[in-house]
Amino acid sequence: MVSDLEEARAAAAAVTDPEVPVLTIEDLGVLRGVEEAGDGRVVVTITPTYSGCPAMEVIARQVEEAVRAAGFAAVEVRTVLSPPWTTDWLTEAGRRKLAEAGIAPPARTSRSGTGTRVPVALGLRCPRCGSTSTRIVSRFGATACKAVHACRACGEPFEEFKAL
Amino acid sequence: MTTAGSRPTPAGRPTPPGTGGAPTPPGNRATGVTSEDLVTYALRLGDDALIMAQRLGSLVTNLPELEEDLAVANIALDLLGQARALLTYAGQLEGKGRGEDELALERDEREFLNVQLVELPDRDFAVTMGRLLLFSTYQLGLYRALTGSRDETLAGVAAKAAKEVAYHRDHAEHWVVRLGDGTEESHARMQAGLAEVWPYGAELFEVDAVQERLERAEVAPDLAALRPGWESSIGEVLAEATLEPVETSWEPSGGRRGLHTESFGYLLAEMQHLRRSHPGARW
Numbered sequence: 001m002v003s004d005l006e007e008a009r010a011a012a013a014a015v016t017d018p019e020v021p022v023l024t025i026e027d028l029g030v031l032r033g034v035e036e037a038g039d040g041r042v043v044v045t046i047t048p049t050y051s052g053c054p055a056m057e058v059i060a061r062q063v064e065e066a067v068r069a070a071g072f073a074a075v076e077v078r079t080v081l082s083p084p085w086t087t088d089w090l091t092e093a094g095r096r097k098l099a100e101a102g103i104a105p106p107a108r109t110s111r112s113g114t115g116t117r118v119p120v121a122l123g124l125r126c127p128r129c130g131s132t133s134t135r136i137v138s139r140f141g142a143t144a145c146k147a148v149h150a151c152r153a154c155g156e157p158f159e160e161f162k163a164l
Numbered sequence: 165m166t167t168a169g170s171r172p173t174p175a176g177r178p179t180p181p182g183t184g185g186a187p188t189p190p191g192n193r194a195t196g197v198t199s200e201d202l203v204t205y206a207l208r209l210g211d212d213a214l215i216m217a218q219r220l221g222s223l224v225t226n227l228p229e230l231e232e233d234l235a236v237a238n239i240a241l242d243l244l245g246q247a248r249a250l251l252t253y254a255g256q257l258e259g260k261g262r263g264e265d266e267l268a269l270e271r272d273e274r275e276f277l278n279v280q281l282v283e284l285p286d287r288d289f290a291v292t293m294g295r296l297l298l299f300s301t302y303q304l305g306l307y308r309a310l311t312g313s314r315d316e317t318l319a320g321v322a323a324k325a326a327k328e329v330a331y332h333r334d335h336a337e338h339w340v341v342r343l344g345d346g347t348e349e350s351h352a353r354m355q356a357g358l359a360e361v362w363p364y365g366a367e368l369f370e371v372d373a374v375q376e377r378l379e380r381a382e383v384a385p386d387l388a389a390l391r392p393g394w395e396s397s398i399g400e401v402l403a404e405a406t407l408e409p410v411e412t413s414w415e416p417s418g419g420r421r422g423l424h425t426e427s428f429g430y431l432l433a434e435m436q437h438l439r440r441s442h443p444g445a446r447w
Contacts, residue, residue, distance in 0.1 A: 051324050052245025081249065082320030084327065139331055140235035144242065148231070164327050 004072075008042045009034040011070035015062045019055045019143045020161075022101040029089025030059065032080065041074040042067055047085045049164070050144040087163050102127045104149065104160040126151035127158055134158075197381040202315065203257045204277065204374050205384060207267070208420060209306075209318075210250030211278035214268055215428075216299060217243035218435050223286055235335055239296070242328040249321045269439035273429055274422040281364035283419075283428045290350075290357025293339040298361055300333035301397050302368045302390075309385030318383065337401050344405025355407055362410035367417045369394075 012034055013026035025031045025046065033045040044063050048056045060077045067075045087106035090098075095105040104127050123132040131153030138148045139162065147162040220240035227233045251264040262270075281299060286292045307329055310322035343354040369391045371379075378384035402409055418424070438445065 048245070048324075050242055050245060050328060051249060051321075052241035052243070054241070080320075081324045082316070084320075084324040086327075138231040138235055139335060140231070140238040142234065144238055162331075 005034060005036055005042070007070050008044075008067050008072050011066040012044050012063050015059060015066050017055055018058045018062075020098075020101075020103070020145070022097045022103075023094050025059060025063070027091050027094030027097060029085060029091070029094075031063075037076070039074075041076050042072045043076045043078060045078045045080055047080050049085050051081075053144055055143075085164070087161065090161070098161055099127050102158055103146070104158060106161045106163040109163045124149060124160060126154060126156070128156050129154035197378055197383055199257045199259075201374050201377055202383065203254050205378055206250050206254035206257065206318070208277045210247045210254060210267075211276050212282055212299075212303075213243040213250065214247035215276070215278045215431065216282040217241070217247060218431060219282060219284075219286060220292075220296075222434070223292065228289060236292075239332045239335065242325070242332065246321065246325045246328075249324075253317050253321070265439070269436045273424055273432055276424065276428070276432070277420055277422060279364065279367045279419040280416055280425050280428075281361060281367060281419075283425060283431055284361060284364065285427045287360070288353060288357055289339075290343055290353045291360050292357075293336050293343070294354065294357040295361040296332065296336035297340050297398060297401060298365045298368070300329050300336055301394050302365075303329045304333050305390045305393050305397075306385060309390060312382075313384070314382045340401055340407070341405040344402070344407040351406065354405065358402075358407060359410050359412075363412050363414045363416055366415035367419055370417055370420060372420065 013024060013031055015025050015031075017023045017025060017028055017030070020028075028049065030046050030049065031044070032047050033043075035043050035045075037043050044067060046056070046059060046063065056079060060079065063077050064075050086109055088109055090106065098105045104124055107124075124134050124136075125132050126134050126149075129151060131151055133152040134149050135152060136147060137150050137157065141148045141159055145161055145164070147160045148157060149160050150157045217240045220236050220243070224233050224237045224240075227236055247268070248264050251267045255262045255264065255267055281295060284291070284295060286295075304326060307322040307326035311319050311326060313319045313322065340354060340358075343350040345351070346354075369387045371387055375384060375387065379386050399409065416425075
């Protein structure tokens with residue numbers, strides 16, 4: 001049964017984020033657990049990156065399909081909010097894949113979180129030319145998880161997976 | 165549930181977010197408060213987020229630049245996500261079979277418990293940003309404190325939302341400073357926008373019998389204790405923006421009891437139109 005569950009886990013882990021398709025939900029830290037319920041169902045637990053992230057519904061559906069396709073008839077996908085997702089859960093592989101796709105990986109978050117200001121990543125590195133002479137264009141981008149920056153050295157705009 | 169009233173709910177949606185898989189039993193015994201009080205509280209917080217999301221969402225494509233359209237759409241989306249979790253929870257506690265969609269799209273005006281601040285019309289971009297500053301600063305303090313609530317579902321929603329709201333506040337702060345400490349024209353409009361929304365800020369800290377009971381049960385944070393932080397935090401932004409604090413003794417109120425301003429009916433008509441005209445329509 002253990003090896004079976006590993007197969008279910010592998011199937012769920014390979015599902016990619018529809019909005020950042022270079023990342024799997026395992027890379028993202030969105031996949032929180034794959035367990036077997038007492039009645040033989042496979043229960044997959046996922047957590048949203050942002051409260052309103054529209055990708056969650058697609059991800060939940062794809063996880064269910066993937067685990068079913070791996071041979072498990074009864075699959076339940078649970079969405080939990082707690083503990084809240086943080087970009088610190090991105091795996092090293094995930095951070096590398098982001099950089100390769102031209103998206104700057106997030107800075108590590110400090111866990112203090114008592115001030116009213118959000119952290120600003122200083123000297124964010126341009127994923128195209130490597131320069132740290134960059135400026136922020138907007139803290140909000142094409143998806144909830146990204147900010148938009150521009151590089152002063154190569155002149156190109158680029159996205160940052162913003163720290164949360 | 166949608167912000168602009170133009171998109172019905174997708175069919176076959178997974179379980180809405182909660183803190184655990186199984187719904188919390190109504191009347192949450194651990195906290196000792198009645199489920200009526202908890203429903204009221206979840207609706208108050210959920211309606212604040214929902215109506216703010218609706219107001220912001222309806223501005224998209226009308227904002228001063230493309231980046232601003234994206235920013236405001238993202239902020240609205242975060243708030244809509246928070247509203248969905250809170251309204252779903254309210255529906256579970258209520259136990260009448262109403263979900264997030266029924267609560268958002270089938271209640272009448274007098275059943276909405278949001279503060280009047282979030283329903284005010286966006287007459288000017290300065291009003292939008294002044295209001296967002298007051299509201300996001302309040303939400304940030306509230307959600308951070310609510311993280312320690314004895315109600316685990318509310319604590320879970322709050323821990324998630326607090327991190328998002330910090331970005332909303334940051335955005336509002338940048339604009340208020342940029343406009344306030346900008347040209348003569350932008351300064352005057354920012355001051356006027358602030359004057360328009362300021363009186364409605366008091367309602368955010370209103371304490372009635374329900375709030376009192378929830379505070380005593382350590383389900384809701386002590387609002388009186390949050391207010392000084394809210395005032396000083398906004399005061400710092402206003403000083404940096406070279407804006408004058410607004411002096412007023414007028415403190416409109418009533419939203420928490422279902423009393424709303426004139427523009428709210430129009431907002432609901434737009435938000436609920438599709439659902440009411442085509443009951444049961446699926447995406």
